[in-house]
Amino acid sequence: MPDMHRIRLWLSAILRPGTVEAELEAELRHHLDLEIEKNVRAGMPLREARRKAVVDFGGLERFAEQTRDVRGTRPLEDTMADLRHALRWLRKAPGFSILTVLTLALGMGATTAIFSVVSGVLLEPLPYDEPENLVYINTYFLPESGFDFPEYAVGSPEYFDYKNAARTMEEVAAVSTEAVTVTAGQGDPEVVRAGWVSPSMFTVLRTPPLIGRTLIDADGGAEPALVVVLSYDLWQRRFGGDSTAVGQLMTLGVEVSEAAVPSEIVGVMPPGFSHPGEGIDLWAPLPLDPARTWREGHWFTMIGRLAPGVSFQQADQEMKAMMQQWAVRYPDHHVGHGLFMKPLLDHEVGDARSALLLLLGAVGFVLLVACANVASLVLARGEGRRREVAVRSALGAGRRRIVRELLTESLVLALLGGLAGLGLASAGVHGLLALEPGNLPRVGDVGLDWRVMGFTAGAVLFTALLFGLLPSLQEARTDAGEVLRDASFRTTAGAGRMRFRKGIVIGEVALSVLLVVGAGLMVRSFRNLLVEDPGFNTENLLFARFSLPAAQYSPEESLVFFEELVEGVRNIPGVADASTISRPPLLWEDQAGRFHIEDEPVSATAPMCCVASTIAVGRSLHRLLDVPLLRGRLLQPEDFQQGTPLAALVDQTTAARYWPGEDPIGKRVRWGDEEEPWVEVVGVVGAVTYDGPGVEFPTLYQPMSRMAEHAVRSTYLVLRTEGDPASLVEGVRSVVRGLDPGQAVAGAFTMDEVQDGVLARPRFVMTLLTVFAGVALLLGAIGIYGVISYGVALRSGEIGIRRALGAGEAEVIRMVVRQGLGVAFIGLVLGLAGAMAVSRLLSGFLHEVSAIDPFTYLAVAGVVLSVALLAVVFPARRASGIDPLEALRAE
């Protein structure tokens, strides 16, 4: 059967290519022999017989070709031959092969790994339907409004005004979060994050429920229905994934609402759904009165979906135009205050974006360096083979054949490099995710990105092909004879190539220097972060958050609870001191508030003159934290009792900003408008870092028991412990259980954990940049090594002559080293100049380090020159070992 026969032929061609060829040759030889014999028998002399036979046969090789063509396995055989040839060539030049594969692997691996992380976080679409059409809406207050908040919450009238008028939006929704105590189902009472949302949120996001239903419009309104939708996690955790949970009732304990009527569970969302933010465990409808009351103030944010066919620009323009109209129509509220929108993805990614973009830039550099390296290496190789190519072309090998062979070589290299790079990339992604600080958003979406691998592989391959083929193609055109004849032809054209290669390597070094400077600056910045003084004693501190539901605790009852809690906790062995604080230091929750100083000017739209954070504290909090007292006195127990004059502390930053050169003691401040009572400043304490390293924001302290109602139900318990703070969490929980078994600790953490969290992102970026700088430096070293080696090989004749004329080893070494360092030096200068030029881009990430910090630049110069020195050691030694006689003979 023809098919079987064909298959057998193909198999033979692959598995035993030699045999098939040999058989054909044998057959033809046999024929020829018989012809010769026939001719001899006919009386011709042997030579004549042979000549006639060959002539009659018409050229052995041509038939062999024709027959092979007919056989149809030709292309496959050629490819196999090329592959074998390529592998043999690569084995013959192990240095080149290894270096090239290494470069390819490093370039592709490193860039793929980091790009996978970046694309997973920045580029992957959000897990909703048509996520590019989702926007985030919030409000702003410009200074002309009397306030200055780049971002603030939305109020009910604004929501309805926009919702009813916007034609570019298909649907909008109000979203907010709240801490809620749940007791239903199994397990201890716990405080969870709940989404208080308008039912339209589910319409905007379009995610269907797993079981049951989501919130519907009928659930919303001024008096929303008592229904709740659970998250998948909560459903599994407290209801065991039982579908009969739908329809059950659960009571939600909320600190801002006194209603405690049970709500009906109407549905469960699929796993992975959580909006807004991470870890939302249930959703309930928030009250939205279409009568547009301002009673609640500004308290939620919004999301929306663009109408079909509408672009973000169009919606943005409509909103801006609407804000202008509102400023005219509602001058008492909307001058300098209105809504703004941005794509939801931008909002979710937040400020990770700039760090990631920086890393992406670094990735680009490393890729360029890798490509430059490959180009340089392949060019050198091409050089060395010009003779070989010339010889083969003189012998009749077709140009196509040669080109195909070179292509195969490049492909094999690229394949090997690609496989190694794949392994590196995979390990790299795992390593990065292990390092990642836990506050990179959307880390779950990160995986090895094939698109990137493809792009990177393509880039490197393209470079390899380009620089590999160029010299050879040029060769195939020039007169092969000329190349072979003229030995010095090699040197002169070689010199031109040498300059080109040097140029490439200089470029590589410059790019590497840029990366190393960046990494060096980040390292210094990080060290500065580490030694930053936060203004208090950070050792052995434990914090526990509490959020008491209003349904069970009136303000007075809350205060009593916390007093008893502090007392009970103080009695736990191992606890040195305990108190409460509304906002732990270093937690970066970015709260700003306003207050008013007596005698400062006041305007209708700005009842309060000044900005500051206000922290509610328990007794002896400042002593617990070891915050120094600078003037006046600390808060005493009398200040915490009702009926005594209101007292507050200010920190050094507030004093310096608002009472420069004066004594703030005795001055009066108030929170709110004229109806609020005056509070007297009784002391000045040292500044504590709340917002971020180096950020100094004015802070005021008030006794919690004297503050407004809404402040008293949630606070943090803070303990100074004698040993490891984490070991006391259980003790705290049992005190809580003793006071009220229905209450939960909303979260507990030590100050060490907070500090690690604060340092995590800078540490992450620093580590990555350092890794990149290292890779780039390594590649640069390979590049220098390559080009200097090549230079030595090229000039081996010249070196031989010099040695013959009496130059010592040392002199030769000096010559080579000088050449190598020269290349590195030029690259260094260019790189440092470049770093200074782009320094502004980096300064956003640096803490207390100038982007043109001379110390760092000097250190980088030292590192780069040392690496360059190392790279030229081997070629230098090889040069010194050149036997002058041999070198001269080879010419």
Added chain:
Amino acid sequence: MTDRQADLLQGTLDLLILKTLALGQHHGWGVSQRIQQMSKDVLQVNQGSLYPALHRLENRGWIKAEWGTSENNRKAKFYSLTKRGSAQLAAERDQWRRFSEAVEWILETG
């Protein structure tokens, strides 16, 4: 034979090879000698066409090859007709007859 004549006869050459092998096993040289013989020296096979033809026929499964020992004790590749080959031979014979008849008619007209 010139190349032009060789081309014309490619299909015919296949037919002749098949017929030769129907009468017995031969190696390549043997086939060309037999054809020359049977045609009383009128047809001399261009060896450049012979081997490609043989391999083509082998590809199509009409003839099969085996390595064996030749008459002078040399290793040689022997070809023989397969069953499909003999069916093909019959078909090509019919085709050839009709073709040559048609050519005859045209030549006899007028």
